[in-house]
Amino acid sequence: MKYYTFYRENNNFGDILADPMVKKIADMKISWYRYLLIGISDTPENEQSFSMITLKYGDDMVNNLTKDFTPIAGVDYVPKKDKTKFTKVTE
Numbered sequence: 713m714k715y716y717t718f719y720r721e722n723n724n725f726g727d728i729l730a731d732p733m734v735k736k737i738a739d740m741k742i743s744w745y746r747y748l749l750i751g752i753s754d755t756p757e758n759e760q761s762f763s764m765i766t767l768k769y770g771d772d773m774v775n776n777l778t779k780d781f782t783p784i785a786g787v788d789y790v791p792k793k794d795k796t797k798f799t800k801v802t803e
Contacts, residue, residue: 714762718747718769723746737761
């Protein structure tokens with residue numbers, strides 16, 4: 713099953729839900745505040761429909777719902793220095 717997530721500021725997804733192509737192939741529809749999730753069976757008959765949905769509603773699609781909270785070296789923490797990289801110079 714493939715999932716497509718849409719985001720709109722005005723929370724109006726009437727055009728997507730009323731689209732005859734989406735009505736015919738969508739197996740799951742979930743909506744919450746400013747988002748719409750559509751699940752479509754991953755069958756060979758639906759391959760062309762995946763492309764049509766992407767072309768038609770691609771501007772409203774989102775990939776990541778959650779923010780990446782991966783720490784950034786030098787910003788979120790100070791990396792430990794490897795003492796083996798430094799040599800003591802004696803003169």
